[in-house]
Amino acid sequence: EAGVAQSPRYKIIEKRQSVAFWCNPISGHATLYWYQQILGQGPKLLIQFQNNGVVDDSQLPKDRFSAERLKGVDSTLKIQPAKLEDSAVYLCASSLDVHPGANVLTFGAGSRLTVL
Amino acid sequence: AQSVSQHNHHVILSEAASLELGCNYSYGGTVNLFWYVQYPGQHLQLLLKYFSGDPLVKGIKGFEAEFIKSKFSFNLRKPSVQWSDTAEYFCAVNKASGTYKYIFGTGTRLKVLA
Numbered sequence: 468e469a470g471v472a473q474s475p476r477y478k479i480i481e482k483r484q485s486v487a488f489w490c491n492p493i494s495g496h497a498t499l500y501w502y503q504q505i506l507g508q509g510p511k512l513l514i515q516f517q518n519n520g521v522v523d524d525s526q527l528p529k530d531r532f533s534a535e536r537l538k539g540v541d542s543t544l545k546i547q548p549a550k551l552e553d554s555a556v557y558l559c560a561s562s563l564d565v566h567p568g569a570n571v572l573t574f575g576a577g578s579r580l581t582v583l
Numbered sequence: 584a585q586s587v588s589q590h591n592h593h594v595i596l597s598e599a600a601s602l603e604l605g606c607n608y609s610y611g612g613t614v615n616l617f618w619y620v621q622y623p624g625q626h627l628q629l630l631l632k633y634f635s636g637d638p639l640v641k642g643i644k645g646f647e648a649e650f651i652k653s654k655f656s657f658n659l660r661k662p663s664v665q666w667s668d669t670a671e672y673f674c675a676v677n678k679a680s681g682t683y684k685y686i687f688g689t690g691t692r693l694k695v696l697a
Binding site for chain 2: 470508510515560576
């Protein structure tokens with residue numbers, strides 16, 4: 468089966484600019500996750516969708532970050548305006564909803580953002 | 584709130600040495616537990632998981648982990664590591680019911696010397 472697709476793989480922007488990342492999950496996977504992984508740290512959950520509804524976005528900095536998952540399939544994560552501390556790898560993952568929590572995540576390759 | 588702690592940030596071992604990586608979580612309810620691995624240049628992928636039943640679970644490549652509920656721990660073990668086990672290892676946890684968040688630890692970077 469095709470994996471989780473993410474683009475772009477790399478992005479370099481100046482602070483205060485905007486950036487958008489795209490994710491296409493595995494076909495049929497109801498749950499989609501966006502994680503931020505800063506160098507030397509574990510993945511931090513930004514937002515979790517189930518179909519096109521938000522399950523959790525408690526750690527999403529909503530003053531600058533936004534995410535949507537239209538039609539319950541692919542998703543876009545936007546940062547506007549970017550700050551230096553947003554430099555990280557943005558990971559998208561998806562999972563089947565077999566039953567609550569007992570889901571194995573399939574990750575994409577990630578989008579590496581550098582903010583100068 | 585849920586959280587996951589991994590005690591060892593960097594581990595260096597020689598081939599054939601035994602490995603144990605610590606993972607503790609804080610959550611009072613029923614949980615699902617996972618270890619994920621990221622080999623150099625590759626995506627994060629599942630190593631093993633615990634949902635219920637036998638607390639000793641076996642994963643790929645000879646890895647195993649033991650769930651000790653009283654200690655809120657899910658330590659990863661391998662009796663004899665290989666150079667190809669060089670990778671970063673992440674413990675993860677989520678609730679086993681209701682609305683859940685998939686939370687990861689900070690990771691342990693393992694280097695195995697040939």
